[in-house]
Amino acid sequence: MVGRARRRLYFWLAGCFTISLVCLVLLRSPPQPPSHSDPKLANRLSDVRKKENLNRYTQQELYAIADREDLSEKLAAGVQINNLVRGVKRLSLYISSQLPVLHDYVAGAEPQQRLAWRIPDLLQHIDVQQSSLLDRLESLKHLESHKALRGELQKLSNSVQDRISKLQNPANCTTARKLKCDIHKRCGFGCQFHHVVYCLMASYSTQRTLILDSSSWAYDRANGWDGLLMPVSGSCSLDDAHDTTPWNESTIFLENRTVHLPYIDDLSTQPAFLPLHVPKEIHSQIRRVHDFPSVWWVGQFAKYLFRFQKEMGEQVKKAETEISFTSNVVGIHIRRTDKLITEASFHALDEYMAEVEKHYRHFPNTTELRNIYLATDDVEVLNEARKRQGVKLHAL
Numbered sequence: 038m039v040g041r042a043r044r045r046l047y048f049w050l051a052g053c054f055t056i057s058l059v060c061l062v063l064l065r066s067p068p069q070p071p072s073h074s075d076p077k078l079a080n081r082l083s084d085v086r087k088k089e090n091l092n093r094y095t096q097q098e099l100y101a102i103a104d105r106e107d108l109s110e111k112l113a114a115g116v117q118i119n120n121l122v123r124g125v126k127r128l129s130l131y132i133s134s135q136l137p138v139l140h141d142y143v144a145g146a147e148p149q150q151r152l153a154w155r156i157p158d159l160l161q162h163i164d165v166q167q168s169s170l171l172d173r174l175e176s177l178k179h180l181e182s183h184k185a186l187r188g189e190l191q192k193l194s195n196s197v198q199d200r201i202s203k204l205q206n207p208a209n210c211t212t213a214r215k216l217k218c219d220i221h222k223r224c225g226f227g228c229q230f231h232h233v234v235y236c237l238m239a240s241y242s243t244q245r246t247l248i249l250d251s252s253s254w255a256y257d258r259a260n261g262w263d264g265l266l267m268p269v270s271g272s273c274s275l276d277d278a279h280d281t282t283p284w285n286e287s288t289i290f291l292e293n294r295t296v297h298l299p300y301i302d303d304l305s306t307q308p309a310f311l312p313l314h315v316p317k318e319i320h321s322q323i324r325r326v327h328d329f330p331s332v333w334w335v336g337q338f339a340k341y342l343f344r345f346q347k348e349m350g351e352q353v354k355k356a357e358t359e360i361s362f363t364s365n366v367v368g369i370h371i372r373r374t375d376k377l378i379t380e381a382s383f384h385a386l387d388e389y390m391a392e393v394e395k396h397y398r399h400f401p402n403t404t405e406l407r408n409i410y411l412a413t414d415d416v417e418v419l420n421e422a423r424k425r426q427g428v429k430l431h432a433l
Contacts, residue, residue: 216245242310373415
């Protein structure tokens with residue numbers, strides 16, 4: 038039975054690969070290229086290029102973990118299950134992103150008009166096939182092999198968290214090598230949190246204890262970082278960050294100095310520890326059990342930092358209870374405002390809702406009401422979502 042399922046999967050993947058090649062050929066030599074003055078088409082083309090660049094990186098990562106001889110049979114099976122699930126999703130997303138662009142190229146142009154009519158049906162068929170395959174693959178995650186993989190990942194995570202904790206809590210802060218980092222960037226919470234992740238990665242790479250200066254922080258001017266999240270260090274404070282010296286390639290090796298790390302934008306040369314770098318001593322361990330070592334590695338620093346203070350944690354738990362995340366809830370994050378200036382393309386709410394519908398096709402017995410958790414910085418998006426029929430909207 039497993040053999041038949043694998044053969045079907047291989048045939049499906051081969052078919053999808055053929056379709057994607059056809060799409061690429063047609064897209065590279067369109068009969069009548071449309072003007073990019075059409076903002077919808079320009080945005081879609083931009084997204085396709087971004088996905089293609091991401092695919093190149095992820096494929097390199099996949100090839101890098103091809104050698105699995107050091108894995109037990111259970112762990113190897115668990116890794117391959119994850120690879121299959123991600124591979125099916127990635128290929129389906131790629132095809133789904135390419136065909137609408139092809140549709141815009143040929144729509145209304147004779148004799149290609151028939152092809153434009155056929156593409157929506159083709160997309161729907163691909164989605165049905167993907168849903169069927171993903172359902173089968175997801176069921177394999179309950180096998181012992183996948184449980185063993187998760188157990189190994191948890192052990193490795195515990196080990197890294199312990200290393201970070203020991204570095205951040207020296208027995209004697211006076212004699213410890215320290216790295217001072219400011220958190221006063223003029224940007225949103227996500228941007229500032231990324232900055233602190235960068236600071237912690239720098240401290241780990243240089244084996245210095247990170248001391249965070251969050252005085253007058255915009256998100257808690259009275260208590261700073263420690264008002265919302267657990268302190269980055271339990272034994273060192275800002276008072277210990279005296280006699281500082283600017284960051285450069287020579288000062289990071291000074292024993293009795295506190296080095297001041299600038300914003301990443303102000304670095305004259307980029308250090309080796311920045312993503313997508315992973316330390317050699319742990320890279321091979323991560324490769325054994327995870328598809329993308331660099332993503333997992335950055336996540337460990339985010340995990341250490343994103344620990345709520347008791348009061349903040351209670352507020353989050355209360356919100357979870359009120360929203361009832363135990364039911365089938367789909368989360369959507371729609372960024373607008375300043376993000377659309379240079380960093381992102383505009384996508385209508387309809388595009389997000391199409392993905393919501395795809396999700397609910399996996400649950401045919403679910404009621405028609407769609408549970409949506411919407412996070413956005415644009416009040417107009419909230420107003421538009423509230424007007425939708427058949428949607429139960431959750432927002433904070």
